Every structure is written in structure tokens, then in C-alpha cells.
Amino acid sequence: MKKLLLIAILTVGSLFAQVKSDVEVPYISYQIKMGKGFDAVQANCLMCHSFGYIINQGPQSRLFWDKKVDKMITHFKAPISKEDKVIVVNYLFKHYGNGKLK
Amino acid sequence: MQRRDFFKTSIVASAAILGTNLNAGITHQPKIGQIVSNMAFPEKRPMITYSDRPPLLESTRATFVRGITENDEFFVRWHLPDIPTHIDLDSYTIKINGLVEKELNITLKELKSDYEQVEVTSVLQCGGNSRSAFTPITGGIQWGSGAMGCAKWKGVRLSDLLNRAGLKKNAHWIGFNGLEKAAYFETPNFVRELELTELDDHVIIAYEMNGEDLPYLNGFPLRLVVPGYYSDSWVKMLSNITVTDKYKHLFFMDMAYRVPDNATESETPDHLAKKTKPITHMNVKSVIAYPETGMKIYHNSHIVVRGVAFDDGHGIRKVMISVDNGKTWKEALLKQENGRYAFTEFRFVFKPTEYGKVSIMAKAVNRLGEEQPLAKNVPWNHGGYMYNGIDVVTVEVV
Numbered sequence: 001m002k003k004l005l006l007i008a009i010l011t012v013g014s015l016f017a018q019v020k021s022d023v024e025v026p027y028i029s030y031q032i033k034m035g036k037g038f039d040a041v042q043a044n045c046l047m048c049h050s051f052g053y054i055i056n057q058g059p060q061s062r063l064f065w066d067k068k069v070d071k072m073i074t075h076f077k078a079p080i081s082k083e084d085k086v087i088v089v090n091y092l093f094k095h096y097g098n099g100k101l102k
Numbered sequence: 103m104q105r106r107d108f109f110k111t112s113i114v115a116s117a118a119i120l121g122t123n124l125n126a127g128i129t130h131q132p133k134i135g136q137i138v139s140n141m142a143f144p145e146k147r148p149m150i151t152y153s154d155r156p157p158l159l160e161s162t163r164a165t166f167v168r169g170i171t172e173n174d175e176f177f178v179r180w181h182l183p184d185i186p187t188h189i190d191l192d193s194y195t196i197k198i199n200g201l202v203e204k205e206l207n208i209t210l211k212e213l214k215s216d217y218e219q220v221e222v223t224s225v226l227q228c229g230g231n232s233r234s235a236f237t238p239i240t241g242g243i244q245w246g247s248g249a250m251g252c253a254k255w256k257g258v259r260l261s262d263l264l265n266r267a268g269l270k271k272n273a274h275w276i277g278f279n280g281l282e283k284a285a286y287f288e289t290p291n292f293v294r295e296l297e298l299t300e301l302d303d304h305v306i307i308a309y310e311m312n313g314e315d316l317p318y319l320n321g322f323p324l325r326l327v328v329p330g331y332y333s334d335s336w337v338k339m340l341s342n343i344t345v346t347d348k349y350k351h352l353f354f355m356d357m358a359y360r361v362p363d364n365a366t367e368s369e370t371p372d373h374l375a376k377k378t379k380p381i382t383h384m385n386v387k388s389v390i391a392y393p394e395t396g397m398k399i400y401h402n403s404h405i406v407v408r409g410v411a412f413d414d415g416h417g418i419r420k421v422m423i424s425v426d427n428g429k430t431w432k433e434a435l436l437k438q439e440n441g442r443y444a445f446t447e448f449r450f451v452f453k454p455t456e457y458g459k460v461s462i463m464a465k466a467v468n469r470l471g472e473e474q475p476l477a478k479n480v481p482w483n484h485g486g487y488m489y490n491g492i493d494v495v496t497v498e499v500v
Contacts, residue, residue, distance in 0.1 A: 007260035026141045028154040048183050048285045058239040068241065075353050077288035098239075 029056060037091030040084045048078065055096060063102035065092040110146035111466045125186050126370050127482025131494055133155040133234035133246050134395050138162060139259045144322050145317040147174045152243050156180035156282070157319055161248035166391035169437065169445040170223075178319045179228055179249065179333065181292045184283040186339070196263075196307065196324060198248070200277075200345035203268030210309065210323055217266075221306055224329035225252045226336060229359050229363055229381040233486035235477060238371050240486030247389045247493070252410070252445040255327045257448045260301055263343070265352030272347040274298055278326050281339035290353040290464035294335050296328070300382070304329045304415075304443070307340060329443035330414035332381050332487075334359045355380065361483050368481030375483075383414040386474055387490040388421055388448070388466035395495045407434070409493070410445035411466035417442035419471075423450040424463040428476070428492075431465065454499040 030051040032038075045054065057068075066089050072078040073085065080088065139151035143159060148162035159178040165171055191210055198206040208216075227250035234244040264276075279293045308327045309316060316322045321338030328335045334354070349355075361367045362375030369375040388411035399405050411418045418438070422431040434448040446466075454460060467473040477491030 025144060025157065026154065027150055028139065028141060048289075050153045050155045052151070052158070053156075053243075056152040056158075056243050057241065058234075058244045060239060060241075064241065071357075075290065075357060076284065076289075077286050079286070 027083060033095040035091060035095055036086040037094075039047060040087040041091050044078065044080045044084055044088055045072075048072070048076065054092070057096070059098040060092075061098055061100040061102050062089070062093045065097070066091050068092075104376070105404055110324070111268070125254040127368075128237050128478065128491065129235050129480040129482055130237065130337060130477050131235060131491070132232040132489065133244060134163070136160065136162075136246050143178070143319060145174060146176075146319065149175060149177075150248065152245075155183045156185070158243055159319070160245060161251060162304075163247060163250060163389065163391050163394055165251070165364050166389050166410045166445075169252060169440065169447040170312060171253060171445075173314055173317050173320070176226075176251040176253065176311075176317070176320055177228070177249050180282055180319075180338070182282040182289070184285060186281050186283075189339075190323070191323060191462070194323055194341075196343065198263060198267045198341060198343045198345070200271040201273040201347060202264075202345055203270065204266075206263070206267045206388045213258055213307070213309065213324075219256060220259055220306060221254055221256045222306060222327065222329055222443060223252065223254045224304075224327060224443035225250060225326075225384070225445055226327075226333050227251075227384055227387075227412075229332040229334055229487045230485070232489035232491075233438055235480070235489045235491060236482055236486045240482075240484055242486055247397055250389075251438075253311045253411070254313070254440070255306060256310035256313075257306040257327065259303055260305045260307055260326070260343075261303055263307065264345070267345075269298075269345060272294075273345045275346045275349050276301065277342075277344040277346060277350065277352075278335075278337040278340060279342040279344070280321070280337045281341050282369070292337070292354050293350075293352050294326075294422045295338055295349060295352065295355050296335060301328075327463070330383055332359070332384055334381070335341050357486070360485065361487050365444050366481050367483060369451075371482075371484070381487050384412070385488055385490045386413040386466050386468045386472050386473065387411065388493055390462060390464050390493045390495050393462070393495060393497050397496070397497045399497050401454055401456060401499050402453055407448075407450040407452055407462055407464075409448055409464055411448055411464075412445050413466070413468040413472070415443045417469045417471075418446040419467050419469045421446070421448040421449075421450075422465045422467065424465075425452060425454075425460055427461055428463055434464070455498050459496055459498050461494050463492050464494045 032051040136150040152158040173316040195207040231249035363377040363379040390409040421434040434450040437447040
């Protein structure tokens with residue numbers, strides 16, 4: 001059985017709109033699979049987006065995840081090292097892959 | 103289960119047509135049965151929640167039994183993680199600069215008092231709505247059919263603002279920037295560029311939605327409203343409008359929200375189109391809101407099938423319903439009270455006279471005669487954009 005970890009993100013933002021007081025945006029604890037490389041995912045991906053954004057892409061090929069991480073580096077300027085990129089892609093393909101290389 | 107069987111059939115069918123090439127893109131009914139979160143976001147009722155940061159919320163199917171989508175169940179899609187935590191309404195301005203005679207900084211108060219106030223009822227739909235209909239699974243959030251809504255928007259005409267600022271002769275492109283920010287300074291902003299020729303008098307800067315302030319997550323205090331266009335052009339928390347003579351190459355224009363630039367707007371997973379173009383006008387589409395797949399209905403009972411249809415503003419001519427797998431079609435009754443950019447409500451009384459499973463199909467036809475294709479005939483594209491297949495729900499008559 002795969003071990004699941006509930007990740008709670010502790011920062012809570014406050015917003016204000018038509019009501020004249022702060023409104024809090026909830027943070028959702030997405031269930032993300034644990035495994036080798038998870039630390040790198042946590043360190044490199046969460047800065048910009050939730051785990052929900054990852055797991056709701058659906059199961060994808062190795063090439064897809066490779067290109068996705070490349071896009072984060074090239075276009076979104078995420079400072080992900082070459083070593084971490086490999087670890088992250090391996091993790092994503094193992095846990096959110098479709099078994100196909102491309 | 104049923105969906106899996108459907109996939110198998112489709113894969114076999116497409117393999118039969120294309121030889122043994124299993125790598126062709128295929129298209130089918132979008133995903134159903136997404137779970138509504140038990141946690142509500144500000145000013146929203148609980149919705150299908152794909153991400154909290156940036157917030158990505160989808161409306162349920164049942165939402166579309168009505169032609170106006172309530173603010174608290176209207177879908178939400180942001181691109182960058184940092185949405186300002188505070189908007190000071192007294193100091194908030196929208197800046198108009200670039201190739202203008204006079205640079206403007208307009209406060210909300212001025213916007214509401216110094217310009218003609220106008221309203222337009224229009225559908226807002228994400229280009230990736232129903233993306234889960236594509237196989238192989240395309241990149242991006244696997245939306246069902248609820249990344250859309252229709253509201254009455256109130257604000258001022260973009261053209262009135264541009265006229266007040268005075269466009270210089272070489273003005274050609276208008277860039278729109280909102281207040282959402284990335285985590286890293288170097289990340290590109292979510293800026294959209296539209297050509298001046300694309301912007302008619304129906305384009306407004308809206309501060310009100312269905313008679314209320316815009317919900318925070320729908321772009322409070324101001325958003326661009328481009329009736330007929332997919333929502334990537336409807337910039338939220340709009341803060342800056344820049345007029346230029348040349349197209350600026352920007353990530354969200356050059357890389358995202360694009361489809362193959364060929365006659366059928368299609369490609370295959372193995373041969374992606376080299377030339378692409380931005381998505382702009384919405385194609386004709388309808389969604390059945392009631393009943394939903396998996397529901398049971400009574401034999402000989404009268405049920406009223408309900409849903410919505412829309413296109414890019416040419417207007418809906420008719421919605422056809424089939425309850426015999428597409429052999430025969432009958433016209434649904436339409437309610438069109440809110441203009442050509444709005445949802446057309448349709449309803450169809452159906453009395454099931456046979457037991458067992460029955461599929462209800464809805465096909466919208468617009469005033470140009472364009473109609474929805476069967477799901478399997480919607481061309482696959484790698485971004486999973488512009489799905490508009492004939493909607494099918496399967497219920498059981500008991």
C-alpha cells in the first residue's frame with residue numbers, strides 16, 4: 001500500500017473584497033504520494049503552486065513531465081538545479097506517470 | 103466502469119480506422135463525477151477544487167440548469183500564486199499608457215462617475231473547459247464541463263477609456279495586465295495582448311457581476327470583459343492597459359492558450375503542428391445540466407431535460423435533442439432573454455417509455471448553421487483546448 005502524506009501548508013493569506021474585513025483563502029491539503037525524490041518536489045515546486053496543480057494534470061508520460069519541468073525552468077524561471085530536475089522528473093513519472101516514455 | 107468500456111471501444115475503433123496506430127489523439131465525453139470540496143473559498147460555496155494556489159475552482163453540472171451563473175458558484179482560474187491580499191478601493195487606479203496622447207490614472211470612483219455605465223451579459227469560458235475529453239491526456243488541469251459561466255457584467259466601455267486617453271496614429275496592440283504576481287521576480291506576468299481591430303464596443307472594463315461587486319476570486323475590483331472570447335483574454339484585477347505599435351513577445355501569448363494553425367485546428371500526439379495561433383472566438387457548445395449520467399428516472403414519468411448553449415455571439419438558432427443515440431433529433435424549447443453573448447437556456451420534455459439505459463444527447467446549432475460535432479469528431483490538440491462535442495448523459499429508466 002502506498003504511503004500517503006497529508007501536507008498542510010501553514011501560510012494563510014488574507015483577502016478583502018466586498019466585505020470590509022479580511023477574508024481568508026483556505027489552503028487545501030492535497031494528498032500527495034510519498035517516495036524517493038519527494039523532498040526535491042516539495043522544495044522546488046511548492047514555491048509557485050499547490051500539489052493539486054500537479055496531481056490534477058492526470059497520469060502523464062516521462063516526456064510530458066520532463067517538458068513540464070523544463071517549462072517551469074525556462075519560461076517561469078524556477079531556479080531548479082540540473083540534479084533536482086532529474087530527481088523531480090523521476091518522482092513525477094513514478095507516482096503520476098502513465099508508464100510510457102513519451 | 104462505463105467510461106472505461108467507452109474508452110476501450112473508442113481506442114479499438116480509432117485503431118481500426120488508422121491501422122495499428124494507437125498514438126492518434128482521440129476525443130470522448132469529458133470526465134464526470136468530480137468531488138465538490140468540503141471547504142469553501144471566499145465568497146464562494148464549496149466547488150470542485152483542483153488547486154488552492156493558484157485557486158482553480160470548477161462549477162458542478164447542475165449549475166447550468168439556469169442561464170445566469172450565480173457569483174458564488176462561478177468558476178475560478180488564476181495563473182500565478184500571489185494574488186494581492188488587500189485592495190485599497192480609494193487608491194486603486196487603472197493606468198492607461200503607451201501610445202496615447204494623455205496618460206490616464208483612473209480611480210474606481212472616476213470610472214463609475216465620469217464614463218457611461220454599460221452592461222453586457224456574456225458567457226465566460228476557459229479555453230481548456232472539458233479538457234478531460236482528450237486522450238492521450240493533454241497538459242493542463244483536467245477540467246470537466248464546468249470551467250464556464252454566464253453573468254451580467256457592468257462597467258465602462260474600453261473604447262471610451264481609450265478615446266479619453268487619445269490613441270496615437272501608430273497604435274495597434276493593447277496589452278492588459280492584472281495584479282496577480284509570481285513567486286519569482288523573473289517569472290513573466292500574465293499579460294494578454296489584443297489587436298485594436300479585435301476590440302469593439304462590447305468590450306468593457308467591469309466592476310460589477312450580477313448586480314454585485316466582482317467576487318475577489320473573479321477579479322475584484324476590475325476585470326476585462328471580452329464577449330465571445332475565451333477567458334484567457336478576460337484579465338482579472340486589471341491594473342494597466344498599455345498601447346503599443348508592435349506585438350510584444352510574451353510567454354502567455356506565445357506559449358500558452360494556442361491551437362494548431364491549420365484548417366481543422368488539429369494535430370496528432372506524434373506530429374504536433376509546427377504553426378500555432380492563439381485561441382480567440384468560442385465555438386458553438388451546449389451542456390446538459392439535468393439529468394446527469396448515473397441518475398435513475400421513472401418509466402413513463404415526465405422529466406425536463408435542461409441545459410445551456412452558447413457560441414461566440416452569433417447566437418444560438420436551435421438545440422436538438424436525441425434520445426435514440428442520434429438516429430432522430432427533436433428541437434428543444436429555448437429561452438433567450440439576455441442577448442446573443444449569453445447562455446441560451448434549453449429545455450426538453452422527455453417521457454421514457456422503455457426500461458433500461460437511455461442516452462440523452464444535446465446538439466446546439468448557431469445562426470451561422472455551425473453545429474457541435476460528435477465528441478469523437480472533435481479534433482485532438484495537445485493543449486486540450488476548445489472541446490465542443492455533443493453532450494451525452496446516460497440515465498437508467500426504472
